[in-house]
Amino acid sequence: MSDYIVRATAANNQIRIFAATTKETVEKARIAHNTSPVATAALGRLLTAGAIMGTMMKGDKDILTLQIKGSGPIEGITVTADSKGNVKGYVNEPNVLIPANNNGKLDVAGAVGEGILNVIKDMGMKEPYVGQTVLQTSEIAEDLTFYFANSEQIPSSVGLGVLMEKDNTVKQAGGFILQLMPFAEESVVEYLEESLKNITSVTTLLEQGYTPEQLVEKIAGDLGVEIMDNIPTRFYCNCSKDRISKAIISIGKEETQNIIDEGKPIEVKCHFCNTNYVFEIDELKELLK
Structure with missing residues (x-):
């Protein structure tokens, strides 16, 4: 199993953590759409988030759609995922080329621009659930953190990353979503705040050889981590x-x-x-x- 998502709890179920490695998933998307490096990074981040959030849903036929509409040259990104780890997506303008940001990294925020994030959950009801939030940073991870806190009232922390090779293939990709339960104690919150300060880059850890399990341990290792299961994830389109x-x-x-x-x-x-x-x-x- 190359790409997979780990589901875990810690601190006696006071927190739940999802961590994923998605290098092959993002590379397959890059090949399918022939995306530029910055478009690959933007799409890859949202694909990783979509894959993780898809596995949060319960029903076999539940479908999640993440949609970003922005003022930047990429124009928009759409990702769809199911509860089994299958994910697919595209960017409206795959060939965007823009200068690096002030840190010398791919300028995902510049490519996305100002805009909105839609989260659509089709769970077989008459109407799908639709949550919408204004993009805060357009870096995607922070925007999802804001979405969870405001639309779903779940204090969360989201980390996402895509690292490219010099030949523009995908070197590393992955991420995590950490969520606090309503009964989480203050001491647990303080521990996590300190722990997350030490995680500046998901791709740096993946490049160092970290697995999703080790990412979870890095975030919450002293809180008694319990790995619930791991789910294979892949770029998969069911068109025919x-x-x-x-x-x-x-x-x-x-x-x-x-x-x-x-x-x-x-x-x-x-x-x-x-x-x-x-x-x-x-x-x-x-x-x-």
Whole structure:
């Protein structure tokens, strides 16, 4: 199991911690979308968060969508995940190239710009749950920390990172989400505040060889960590020609007939994985029936 998420508790269930390594997941997304380094970093951070938050949901058919709409050149990022560790996503403008930030690092905040974060949870109810927050830093981790505190009233700390190789492939990727339960004692909160001060970069720790289990220990090692389980995670898109066919049918008979009348095959691309599906005229006629 290369990419995986660890679920753990500590301090007698006063806190829960999720930690993940997602290098292959982010690299697969980079290859699918041919993203620039800063676009890879932005998408990779949100993919990691989406994978973790997806596994927080209970139902087999529950779907989480994270959507960032920003004023920066990347324009927006969309990530969708399920409760089994499958995640997929894309950036609106994958080829963005901008200078490094003041720290000499990829300027994710500059690429994203000011905007909003939408968190949509489809749990099989009549209406999905939708939470929305204004981006605080556009670095993504801090924005999710703010979202949890304000929209879900859960004090949390989120750390996310993507480190690139010189050839623009993904060197490291991963992250953690730490959440306090309502009954957490003040001493536990103080311990975590001090502990988190020592974690300046998730990717630095991953580069040093830290596993998700060791990340959890680093954060809460003195509080009696209990690893609950680990879940494989991967970049996975469930698109298929059959699903795309249903999308074509949904545009209506008149529109489909217009396409047929033009006499040319059509090509439909999946946003999430960039797979192309070609429909010949005969196939379109079948769909029209």
